[in-house]
Every structure is written in structure tokens, then in C-alpha cells.
Amino acid sequence: MxxxxxxxxxxxxxxxxxxxxxxxxxxxxxxxxxxxxxxxxxxxxxxxxxxxxxxxxxxxxxxxxxxxxxxxxxxxxxxxxxxxxxxxxMQRCSSLSTVDTLSMQVTAGAGVTIEHLQQHARAAGLDFAVDWGARATATVGGAVNTNAGGSRVVRFGTMRAQVMGLQAVFADGSIVTQLEGLPKETAGPHLPSLLVGSEGTLAVVTAARLRLVPWFRATAAALVACDSLVDAVSLLPQLRQ
Ligand SMILES: Cc1cc2nc3c(=O)[nH]c(=O)nc-3n(C[C@H](O)[C@H](O)[C@H](O)COP(=O)(O)OP(=O)(O)OC[C@H]3O[C@@H](n4cnc5c(N)ncnc54)[C@H](O)[C@@H]3O)c2cc1C
Known part of the structure; x- marks a missing residue:
């Protein structure tokens, strides 16, 4: 250099x-x-x-x-x-907004770890849906750019389903900020649709507006024996109720 x-x-x-x-x-x-x-x-x-x-x-x-x-x-x-x-x-870009319990959203800097985000959401009675073993180290920016899935993906979807808005910096130095988190966002190109899963090839993500979910304080695991894969899949709608 x-x-x-x-x-x-x-x-x-x-x-x-x-x-x-x-x-x-x-x-x-x-x-x-x-x-x-x-x-x-x-x-x-x-x-x-x-x-x-x-x-x-x-x-x-x-x-x-x-x-x-x-x-x-x-x-x-x-x-x-x-x-x-x-x-x-990106680890120093680690700001976290107050949790908006009305919209069930929060804005997190790209360097916030998934574990810190979960703790922040839970302190407000909510939770962040995507969870996996590397939560203590993996960051919001990395999760957005890999479209991370994790152990609750069937219930809540991948990162793509959690991202309501992004702030990103493009190669020419322009900063695009779409962090309003409007569920009915219909104006213009949708930045998250372009950038989620792009592995840092298109822009540097600096912050994300993220959807939160209810915090399931009590969970239980059950071992259910099914005769076939088709039977197992058809059980899912009943388990969701
Ligand atoms: C024990 C373990 C379990 C795991 N389990 C899962 C799992 O269940 N599901 C799953 O999906 N993944 C899993 N992973 C993989 C990994 O944790 C995820 O891919 C995670 O999203 C990566 O986040 P990170 O912050 O470490 O990103 P990094 O590894 O640092 O980066 C990943 C990619 O994103 C880009 N990037 C990072 N930050 C930014 C940014 N701010 N802007 C633009 N580009 C950026 C990087 O250039 C790179 O291409 C696991 C990993 C481990 C070690």
C-alpha cells in the first residue's frame, strides 16, 4: 500500500x-x-x-x-x-435505535451482532427472528449480505423477510438511505430486494431497519414420528395454529 x-x-x-x-x-x-x-x-x-x-x-x-x-x-x-x-x-458501525414497539421494528448498525440485537429486542418484550450458532459474532451487515437463514427459517423466513429498509454506500461514495420501514413501500426500486444476499459485491451496508417478532418466552421440543415426508410436511399447518 x-x-x-x-x-x-x-x-x-x-x-x-x-x-x-x-x-x-x-x-x-x-x-x-x-x-x-x-x-x-x-x-x-x-x-x-x-x-x-x-x-x-x-x-x-x-x-x-x-x-x-x-x-x-x-x-x-x-x-x-x-x-x-x-x-x-464494519464492527464499529454498531448503533442501535430504540425499539419501536408500535411498528415492531428497530434500526441496527451493520456491526451490531445478532446476539446484541436479540438482547436489545427482548428488553422491549420482542425478539429478532433469525437465529443461529454464530449469533455472538455474526453481524447484521453480514447477515443481510448472506441472506442468513438459521434454525427458525421455516417459521420466520430468511433475513430477506426481516429487512424493512437499508442504508448503503455505493462504490462512487453515494449514500442511499431507506430506513423508514414502511410496510406499504411502493415508490421506486426496493433497495433491500437488490442488496440482500449480494455478499458485499454491490454496496457496503451501513444500517438496516429490521422487523421484530413476538418473543416466545417458553418453547418446547417434541419428537413426532411420521410415516412419510409427506405426512411430516402436512403436519406443519396444524402445528402453526
Ligand atoms: C457455527 C456457525 C453456524 C452457522 N450457522 C448458519 C446458519 O444456520 N444459517 C446461515 O445462514 N449461516 C450460518 N452460518 C454462517 C454465517 O454465520 C452467516 O453467513 C452470517 O450471516 C455471516 O455474518 P458475518 O457478520 O460473520 O459476515 P462475514 O462473514 O464477515 O461476511 C459475509 C459476507 O458478507 C459481506 N459483508 C459483511 N458485512 C457487510 C456489509 N456491512 N456490507 C456489505 N457486505 C458485507 C462480506 O464481504 C462477505 O461476502 C454459520 C456460521 C458458523 C460459524
């Missing part, structure tokens, strides 16, 4: 948030499975959409690619930097 780029990145996010030490970079350069390895000249940790936009601008001007990363729990290597790309760690 040129000293010019290094200095421009430090100007944007502050020197403390441009990590170049090899030992520190190492955890960002290998995926959770330890199977995909890459290298990056720097891990950059922006704290806002404006800083993300400025980082993308600086990197674009220098002709350097950027790979966004959340909790780095993805299992297909999408968060690993390759070819000298700058690693954009």
Missing part, C-alpha cells in the same frame, strides 16, 4: 482504526473455517456511513479494491480479502 493511501485512510478514520500490524491483520485474513486465506495491506475500521463513503472514495482514487467484513463467520470465504484489497471491518 502506498504511503499516500495509508495517510489518506488515517485522515478519514483516525490512525487508531487503520490496522497494518501483521499479527493484528491475521485474524481478518482467514475465514472462520480456517480454509480460506488472503492478505490485506490494511484493516480499516470506519465508524459511520460518511466514513465508509470517504474510505471507498480514497480507495477508488488509488485503484484499490475493498472487501467488507462483519463478524467473519461466513462459511464460503466471502469476507476474506484477496489481491491486495483493503479490508473494511
Amino acid at each position: 502506498s504511503s499516500l493511501l495509508d495517510s489518506a485512510l488515517r485522515d478519514v478514520v483516525g490512525a487508531a482504526h487503520v490496522l497494518v500490524d501483521a499479527d493484528v491483520r491475521a485474524t481478518y485474513e482467514t475465514d472462520w473455517l480456517g480454509q480460506t486465506h488472503g492478505t490485506t495491506p490494511a484493516v480499516v475500521r470506519p465508524g459511520s456511513a460518511q466514513e465508509v463513503a470517504a474510505v471507498l472514495g480514497v480507495c477508488a482514487a488509488a485503484g484499490v479494491a475493498v472487501v467488507p467484513q462483519g463478524g467473519n463467520t461466513g462459511l464460503v470465504g466471502g469476507s476474506v480479502p484477496r489481491g491486495g484489497a483493503v479490508l473494511l471491518s
Whole structure:
């Protein structure tokens, strides 16, 4: 990385948030499975959409690619930097709005972990529907960009069904904000439909307006023996009631 780029990145996010030490970079350069390895000249940790936009601008001007990363729990290597790309760690974008119990929605920064989001929702008597084993580390931004499913997907759907709006920064540095969370949003292109599941290839997600669900405080597991797969599937409508 040129000293010019290094200095421009430090100007944007502050020197403390441009990590170049090899030992520190190492955890960002290998995926959770330890199977995909890459290298990056720097891990950059922006704290806002404006800083993300400025980082993308600086990197674009220098002709350097950027790979966004959340909790780095993805299992297909999408968060690993390759070819000298700058690693954009989104963990500092971790603001959380007050839960709106009327609309049953909350706005979460891309770096908020799923576990923190669940705890925040439960403190207001609600819950976040998508749940899986990596909840303590996986982030909202990563979940949006992988269209995460998890253990309750049959009941509540994937992330796509939870995202009511997004804020995202595009490669030209433009910030698009659609965080109103209107259920009847019919005007213009639907940003979540474009970006959910795009693995960071189209934009950097900085925040999401998310649907919440009732918190099932008591749950029970039952082992039900069915004669066939068809029988098991036909049981589902009855169990939902
Ligand atoms: C133990 C374990 C269990 C798991 N179980 C499930 C499961 O049941 N269901 C499931 O769907 N997944 C599961 N996963 C996979 C993983 O946790 C999910 O894919 C999760 O959504 C990744 O989130 P992350 O924050 O770690 O994203 P990362 O791994 O950091 O990134 C994933 C992808 O999203 C991109 N990205 C990350 N943040 C942003 C952003 N802000 N803007 C743009 N692009 C971004 C990255 O570039 C990368 O392409 C599991 C993983 C583990 C380790």
C-alpha cells in the first residue's frame, strides 16, 4: 500500500482504526473455517456511513479494491480479502435505535451482532427472528449480505423477510438511505430486494431497519414420528395454529 493511501485512510478514520500490524491483520485474513486465506495491506475500521463513503472514495482514487467484513463467520470465504484489497471491518458501525414497539421494528448498525440485537429486542418484550450458532459474532451487515437463514427459517423466513429498509454506500461514495420501514413501500426500486444476499459485491451496508417478532418466552421440543415426508410436511399447518 502506498504511503499516500495509508495517510489518506488515517485522515478519514483516525490512525487508531487503520490496522497494518501483521499479527493484528491475521485474524481478518482467514475465514472462520480456517480454509480460506488472503492478505490485506490494511484493516480499516470506519465508524459511520460518511466514513465508509470517504474510505471507498480514497480507495477508488488509488485503484484499490475493498472487501467488507462483519463478524467473519461466513462459511464460503466471502469476507476474506484477496489481491491486495483493503479490508473494511464494519464492527464499529454498531448503533442501535430504540425499539419501536408500535411498528415492531428497530434500526441496527451493520456491526451490531445478532446476539446484541436479540438482547436489545427482548428488553422491549420482542425478539429478532433469525437465529443461529454464530449469533455472538455474526453481524447484521453480514447477515443481510448472506441472506442468513438459521434454525427458525421455516417459521420466520430468511433475513430477506426481516429487512424493512437499508442504508448503503455505493462504490462512487453515494449514500442511499431507506430506513423508514414502511410496510406499504411502493415508490421506486426496493433497495433491500437488490442488496440482500449480494455478499458485499454491490454496496457496503451501513444500517438496516429490521422487523421484530413476538418473543416466545417458553418453547418446547417434541419428537413426532411420521410415516412419510409427506405426512411430516402436512403436519406443519396444524402445528402453526
Ligand atoms: C457455527 C456457525 C453456524 C452457522 N450457522 C448458519 C446458519 O444456520 N444459517 C446461515 O445462514 N449461516 C450460518 N452460518 C454462517 C454465517 O454465520 C452467516 O453467513 C452470517 O450471516 C455471516 O455474518 P458475518 O457478520 O460473520 O459476515 P462475514 O462473514 O464477515 O461476511 C459475509 C459476507 O458478507 C459481506 N459483508 C459483511 N458485512 C457487510 C456489509 N456491512 N456490507 C456489505 N457486505 C458485507 C462480506 O464481504 C462477505 O461476502 C454459520 C456460521 C458458523 C460459524
